[in-house]
Amino acid sequence: MASTFFNNKARAAAAASSSSKPKVGEAKEDNVRQQPWVEKYRPKTLDDVAAQDHTTKVLQRTLQASNLPHMLFYGPPGTGKTSTILALAKSLFGPALYRSRILELNASDERGIGIVRDKVKNFARAQLSQPTGLDAAYRAQYPCPPFKIIILDEADSMTQDAQSALRRTMEQYSRITRFCLVCNYVTRIIEPLASRCSKFRFKSLDNSAAGSRLENIALAENLTLEDGVVPTLIKCGDGDLRRAITYLQSAARLVGATKADAKQANGYDDDEMTDAGSASGTITVRSIEEIAGVIPEDILDNLVQAMQPKGSGSAYDAVSKVVTGLVADGWSATQLVSQLYRRVVFTEAIPDIQKNRIVMAFSEMDKRLVDGADEHLSVLDLTLRIAGIMRSG
Numbered sequence: 001m002a003s004t005f006f007n008n009k010a011r012a013a014a015a016a017s018s019s020s021k022p023k024v025g026e027a028k029e030d031n032v033r034q035q036p037w038v039e040k041y042r043p044k045t046l047d048d049v050a051a052q053d054h055t056t057k058v059l060q061r062t063l064q065a066s067n068l069p070h071m072l073f074y075g076p077p078g079t080g081k082t083s084t085i086l087a088l089a090k091s092l093f094g095p096a097l098y099r100s101r102i103l104e105l106n107a108s109d110e111r112g113i114g115i116v117r118d119k120v121k122n123f124a125r126a127q128l129s130q131p132t133g134l135d136a137a138y139r140a141q142y143p144c145p146p147f148k149i150i151i152l153d154e155a156d157s158m159t160q161d162a163q164s165a166l167r168r169t170m171e172q173y174s175r176i177t178r179f180c181l182v183c184n185y186v187t188r189i190i191e192p193l194a195s196r197c198s199k200f201r202f203k204s205l206d207n208s209a210a211g212s213r214l215e216n217i218a219l220a221e222n223l224t225l226e227d228g229v230v231p232t233l234i235k236c237g238d239g240d241l242r243r244a245i246t247y248l249q250s251a252a253r254l255v256g257a258t259k260a261d262a263k264q265a266n267g268y269d270d271d272e273m274t275d276a277g278s279a280s281g282t283i284t285v286r287s288i289e290e291i292a293g294v295i296p297e298d299i300l301d302n303l304v305q306a307m308q309p310k311g312s313g314s315a316y317d318a319v320s321k322v323v324t325g326l327v328a329d330g331w332s333a334t335q336l337v338s339q340l341y342r343r344v345v346f347t348e349a350i351p352d353i354q355k356n357r358i359v360m361a362f363s364e365m366d367k368r369l370v371d372g373a374d375e376h377l378s379v380l381d382l383t384l385r386i387a388g389i390m391r392s393g
């Protein structure tokens, strides 16, 4: 099973590193190495934000005018929403004022009505302290406008009551406090709140923007990539750059583990790394797919084959056998649903009228899985329903 494989690798890497004595400077280097790359390569300025040109252009203008409206950033995960508001806030206030002028609440904070009445309101109404000790050069670089910013990340997970309570606070203290709501699903933000904000839509990164970002990271980290790794990362990331970067870092760790194993087994020290060591340092397409939990095409072929109409008999035995095997091998139901979706919906072989019903079955299954239904039963139900639809002609 994929996860066991990686756990063993991770254990081997940990064992290898704990048995060797750290050299001077290694601990610090390790900290840098272990820092999540999504943070390390988070855009620092608006110019660094890739593929959201319209949004960054408008925000550059507000930056020059130093006057922000309340804002609502929405769009798919990992497309730069949080990075953009953080970069904007840093450009407005600089390091000296950033902490006192920004309140950032994210999904790990409780965001019921209590927190809006308490933490958010208290910060929103607090008078601005006059910045002291900022020299002319600092003021020339950072506009330091006379307001604070409250960033509510994942605002779509706020309760309706909490969102309603926010309306009044937004209005009452707008002179000294601006809000930036960040969310994936704009429809989950109540209309009176949305209408108080300027809306900015973030789109999934196109392949070339995501690809060049990933290539730059690989270059900066001195990684060797097999042909096809970047397109595979883009495919597995599915428009989410955060996910693609995380897969790349996991694969690089695995390569690190392989090098450590090789060094330990062969007794080489750092300066004596051989060709064998560097060859094992190449990141492969398969390693990315393993990390992403991508189900190999031949396994998916078997499932699709079992679902095909054959004579008048039931598909149950054939489908159930493949699904039981998939579950026993530990493949995630969500992954299976997403790969199967692409297979079934993009094929020409199924008529549109059937696809219509199949898509309905997928959407119901997606909801069930999000609600925590049993994975085995859900996948079995979905695949049998699709088989039934295909048989019904």
Ligand SMILES: Nc1ncnc2c1ncn2[C@@H]1O[C@H](COP(=O)(O)OP(=O)(O)OP(=O)(O)O)[C@@H](O)[C@H]1O
Residues within 6 Å of the ligand: 037, 038, 039, 041, 042, 043, 048, 049, 050, 051, 052, 075, 076, 077, 078, 079, 080, 081, 082, 083, 084, 183, 184, 202, 205, 213, 241, 242, 245
């Ligand atoms: N447009 C982008 N330009 C450059 N880097 C990006 C971009 N989008 C995402 N990234 C990378 O992905 C990481 C995550 O991005 P970010 O947190 O801004 O996404 P998000 O849209 O706020 O996601 P979520 O909706 O899940 O909160 C960043 O640290 C950065 O490395």
